[in-house]
Amino acid sequence: MGSHSVEEIKLASRGLRGSLAESLADAATGGLRDDDKVLMKFHGSYQQDDRDLREERRLAKLEPAHSFMIRTRTPGGVLTPEQWLKLDRIATTYAERGFRITTRQTFQFHGIVKSELKATMRVIHDAVLDTIAACGDVNRNVVIATNPQQSALHAQVYAQATAVAGHLLPRTRAWYETWLDEERVAGTNEVEEPIYGKAYLPRKFKIGFAIPPYNDIDVFAQDLGFIAIIEPDAAGNDVLAGYNVAIGGGMGATHGDPGTYPRVADVIGFIAPDRVTALAEAVMATQRDLGNRELRKHARFKYTIDDHGLEKIKAEIEQRAGFALAPPRPFAFAHNGDRFGWVDAAPDGESNGDVARAHLTLRILSGRIVDNDEANHLSGLRAIAALLPDDARFRLTPNQNLIIANVPAALRDRIDALVAQYALDGYLTASPLRRNALACVALPTCGLAMAESERYLPHVLDTFEALLATHGLIDVPINLRLSGCPNGCSRPYLGEIALIGKAPGRYNLMLGADHRGERLNTLYRENVDEAGILAALDPLLADYAAAREPDEGFGDYLVRSGVVAPPPRRIAIEVQS
Ligand code: SRM
Ligand code: SF4
Numbered sequence: 195m196g197s198h199s200v201e202e203i204k205l206a207s208r209g210l211r212g213s214l215a216e217s218l219a220d221a222a223t224g225g226l227r228d229d230d231k232v233l234m235k236f237h238g239s240y241q242q243d244d245r246d247l248r249e250e251r252r253l254a255k256l257e258p259a260h261s262f263m264i265r266t267r268t269p270g271g272v273l274t275p276e277q278w279l280k281l282d283r284i285a286t287t288y289a290e291r292g293f294r295i296t297t298r299q300t301f302q303f304h305g306i307v308k309s310e311l312k313a314t315m316r317v318i319h320d321a322v323l324d325t326i327a328a329c330g331d332v333n334r335n336v337v338i339a340t341n342p343q344q345s346a347l348h349a350q351v352y353a354q355a356t357a358v359a360g361h362l363l364p365r366t367r368a369w370y371e372t373w374l375d376e377e378r379v380a381g382t383n384e385v386e387e388p389i390y391g392k393a394y395l396p397r398k399f400k401i402g403f404a405i406p407p408y409n410d411i412d413v414f415a416q417d418l419g420f421i422a423i424i425e426p427d428a429a430g431n432d433v434l435a436g437y438n439v440a441i442g443g444g445m446g447a448t449h450g451d452p453g454t455y456p457r458v459a460d461v462i463g464f465i466a467p468d469r470v471t472a473l474a475e476a477v478m479a480t481q482r483d484l485g486n487r488e489l490r491k492h493a494r495f496k497y498t499i500d501d502h503g504l505e506k507i508k509a510e511i512e513q514r515a516g517f518a519l520a521p522p523r524p525f526a527f528a529h530n531g532d533r534f535g536w537v538d539a540a541p542d543g544e545s546n547g548d549v550a551r552a553h554l555t556l557r558i559l560s561g562r563i564v565d566n567d568e569a570n571h572l573s574g575l576r577a578i579a580a581l582l583p584d585d586a587r588f589r590l591t592p593n594q595n596l597i598i599a600n601v602p603a604a605l606r607d608r609i610d611a612l613v614a615q616y617a618l619d620g621y622l623t624a625s626p627l628r629r630n631a632l633a634c635v636a637l638p639t640c641g642l643a644m645a646e647s648e649r650y651l652p653h654v655l656d657t658f659e660a661l662l663a664t665h666g667l668i669d670v671p672i673n674l675r676l677s678g679c680p681n682g683c684s685r686p687y688l689g690e691i692a693l694i695g696k697a698p699g700r701y702n703l704m705l706g707a708d709h710r711g712e713r714l715n716t717l718y719r720e721n722v723d724e725a726g727i728l729a730a731l732d733p734l735l736a737d738y739a740a741a742r743e744p745d746e747g748f749g750d751y752l753v754r755s756g757v758v759a760p761p762p763r764r765i766a767i768e769v770q771s
Contacts, residue, residue, distance in 0.1 A: 201487050203232045204331065204393050209366035210236045218372070224260035224308050236332060236394070237369055238325025239264045239311070242304070246638040261290075261305045263639060264314060265328035269359035270338035270352050271299025271590030273323075275582040280321035282576050285563070288314045292564030292572045297632065297684060298335045298400070299590040300328060304639050315373035326369045331395040333362040333478060337416070339405040340591045341533065342553035342599060345540040347405055350434050351422055354467060355403045358474045362401075364390060389475060389482075396485035397493035399478055400444075402592075403437075407528040409711040411592045414458040415443045415685045417495040418477045420470060421461070423523045436466045438522045441477060441507070442499040445682030447767045448491060449644075449696065456687035457496040457764040458714055462508045463519025476515035480507060500764075530688065530711035531630040531673065532557075532593045534621040539600065550603040553589075556613065557621040560633045560648045561594030574616020578609060594632060626671035627662060628655050632685070636678025636695065643678035645695030651676055654693070661728060665739040672748045673709045680767050687714045687765065690749035691731070694767065696721045702767060703727050705734070706758030709747045716761045720768055 203212070212233040217226040226234060231241050243258035251258055266281075273281075281301060285293045290305030306314050318325060328335060336359040338352055365387055370376035387394070404413035405422040413419035419440035427433045443459030465473055481495045484502060492501075499507050512518050532555055539551035558571070565572045578598060579588070582605070589597040601609055613619045621629060631654075634640070636647035654676065662668045675689030686692035686704065688711050693701035700721050707715035719730045734757060735748075742751045752758040 198229055200232055200331070200490065201393060203229045207233050209387070210330075210364070210368040211366075211371065214368075214372050218308065218311065221309075223257060225257070226308075234262075236327065236330030236364070237372065238267065238328030240329060240641075242639045242641060244305075244638050245641075245643070261307050262311055264289075264303045264306055264311075264318070264325055265296065265335075266301045266318060266323050266325055267328045267335055267359075268300050268323060268590065269336045269356045271295075271340070271592075272352070273588045273590075274584060275579040275586055275588070276584065277321045277323060278579040278588050279576065280317055281323075282572065282579070284314055284317050285572055288317075292562060294563065294635070295558055295561030295590045295594045295596060297561075297592055297594060297634070299337050299340075299592050300335045301590070302635070304635075312373055319374055324369060327364055329398075331397055331399075332364055332390065333359070333395075333399045333401060335359075337400075337402040337411045337592045339403060339408060339422070340410055340589050340597060341405060341408045342537050342539070342555065342589075342597055343533070344405055347422065347424065347432070347434060350467075351403050351405055354470050355401075355420075358401060358471050361471050362389060362474065362478060364394070389479065391482070393487070395478070395482050396487045397490060397495075399481060399495065401474060404527075406525045408533075409527040409530040410532055412530055412685050412688055412711045413440055413443070414711055415445055415688060416459060417441065417443060417481070418474060419443060419459050421525055423464065423525060425523075434467055435523070436464055437470060438464050438525060439473060439477075439519060441511075442496045442504075444494045444496040445685050445687055446494065447680045447682065449680055449768060451491060452766060454491055455764045455766060456682060456714055457500075458688075458712070460499075460504055460763070461522045462504070462511075464521060464523050465517075465519060469515070469517060472515050472517075473511070476511045479514055480510045484510070496764075527710040527712060529709055530593075531671070531709070532591050532595045534595075534629060536606070551600045552603060552606060553597050553599040554601060554606075554609060554613070555591070555595060555597045555621070556618050557624055557629050558594060558596050559620070559628075559631075560635075560651055561590075562648065563596075569617040571616060571618060574612055574618050577612050577616070581605065581608060581612070593630070625659055625662070625668050627658060627668075627674055630671060631655060631674040631676070632689070633676040634678055634683035640678060642681060643695060644697055645678050645699065645701060647676045647678035647684070647695060657724070657728065658691075658731075661731060661735060665735045667735060667739055670748070671709065673707070687767075689715060690747060691715075693727065699723050701727065703730055704767075705749065706752045706761065707749045709749065713749070713753075714761045714763075714765045715749065716758045716765060717767060717769065718758065 217230040240263045289303035338355045402411040402416040420437040425435040440459035447454040587599040633647045633651040636643035673690040675686040677686040678695040692704040703719040704715040705718040
């Protein structure tokens with residue numbers, strides 16, 4: 195990263211401007227200056243290179259094949275059909291491999307060359323979207339429950355969550371100046387960052403809103419989670435009473451560094467709905483001021499909490515917010531996956547006018563939307579977007595899937611025909627394993643990948659399905675998650691089975707999480723290849739098939755039968771020497 199620390203770069207950046215303009219104008223290289231690479235993240239983009247080509251280019255004495263990943267900011271992952279069509283143009287004009295729904299309800303485009311970055315950002319702006327704070331040491335895209343069966347509640351929670359997202363957005367005009375050539379007027383564009391200050395946060399910060407009984411956002415993996423508490427009012431109608439607050443979740447860890455670990459969040463109390471924004475600001479400000487700015491590997495909020503103690507952090511939050519948290523209220527999660535297929539929209543929900551509406555959840559493997567030899571999903575979704583009325587919506591799910599929402603009843607058959615024509619109907623026949631599996635991006639773009647993930651998932655699914663079939667378990671929902679390294683972008687430590695990349699072709703096998711997103715898994719085999727993974731799973735699946743209780747999940751069975759010890763709130767990802 196050059197000679198400056200990230201903290202120095204942020205402080206000297208004049209509101210995230212740095213020398214990005216000069217870096218972008220330098221035609222001698224496809225990359226950016228070192229300090230600008232850091233600042234670029236706050237603009238929602240990463241400099242990457244094609245790792246498949248790295249060695250070949252090194253031998254040819256060429257600089258790496260630089261290109262950029264761009265991540266949008268889409269709180270709750272909601273888009274209009276028109277916005278979809280505009281982003282589709284990026285996928286067909288500037289990006290490689292289509293586009294990709296992420297585990298935080300955003301889109302990522304890969305392979306954009308430096309000279310086309312501005313044009314791409316302009317399309318995003320034209321779609322009334324941006325990429326501000328999609329990456330970097332700031333509050334990231336706020337994730338929001340997507341359950342289409344809870345439309346009225348979803349609308350309420352969505353409104354609150356987007357208000358929080360807007361409130362915590364950096365105020366600098368740097369994005370508009372850099373990408374849209376907004377004129378810089380001395381003195382007026384140098385806005386203060388009232389919440390962040392000049393050094394922003396010590397590290398990334400993540401907020402999510404869950405609506406029980408579904409935990410489709412994995413609320414316990416968030417730095418700050420809000421769990422909607424739904425209670426009957428005097429007339430017996432379900433209403434939003436407020437939120438339980440959970441703090442200190444996080445997945446990231448580093449091989450060989452036992453000071454880093456995945457951790458599930460602690461529920462610290464309950465607040466009324468009108469206190470959400472104040473509470474979110476108080477929690478983020480606590481992390482801003484108490485978080486570790488010396489050691490980036492130890493800078494996430496989970497470490498701040500463990501270093502200072504949960505009670506002290508809670509008191510700090512209450513003092514900053516100006517109110518005390520009430521005791522947490524009861525809630526229960528049933529599942530952390532998505533629910534596929536059509537559901538009718540609730541009449542009092544987000545449906546518009548008198549027309550009956552419905553929502554269709556589609557399975558998108560690894561969130562990758564692309565036209566290739568196997569299917570033309572990009573073209574299919576373009577055709578669907580063109581058919582939808584303005585008030586229909588696309589909703590991205592944090593499980594990398596897609597909901598086509600608010601579809602007028604009269605259009606259902608035509609949508610179904612397009613879904614079938616473009617092979618988007620995999621959700622109808624896929625095994626539960628395939629429907630719920632998550633894989634992070636990893637190779638060839640991710641600079642941190644140690645092993646394959648997205649490209650390996652189809653093979654893993656075929657292999658695991660064959661194994662499940664031999665044990666009569668093909669219809670059992672088992673939650674599988676793959677990550678190409680221990681950073682955990684697919685939230686793998688909440689998978690009933692997880693493979694964590696350790697080296698090419700080698701993974702740590704983690705087992706025993708539940709399917710509610712509440713319990714972490716545990717290291718079962720370290721640094722094993724595919725044969726080792728299958729050899730470890732085979733007898734466990736045989737036992738599970740023989741001895742499981744009705745509806746008992748694989749992870750729950752492994753813990754009940756003592757194969758895996760119930761893990762603590764934080765876990766080691768490798769054997770500690
Ligand atoms: Fe992530 C870094 C991809 C969700 C934990 N993540 C990265 C980078 C940017 C690699 C890098 O730093 O060079 C990856 C880009 C790969 C590529 O080529 O596109 C990357 N992360 C992703 C996405 C696209 C994975 C996906 O398959 O969908 C997700 C984008 C989310 C978004 O739209 O904002 C993504 N990353 C997550 C999540 C899951 C979540 O937030 O729910 C986590 C675990 C939760 C957490 O933060 O603890 C996650 N990503 C990390 C970490 C570990 C952070 C830590 O605390 O140690 C890194 C590495 C880092 O920050 O240093 C990382
Ligand atoms: Fe890259 Fe690791 Fe995240 Fe996968 S888990 S996208 S390999 S940083």
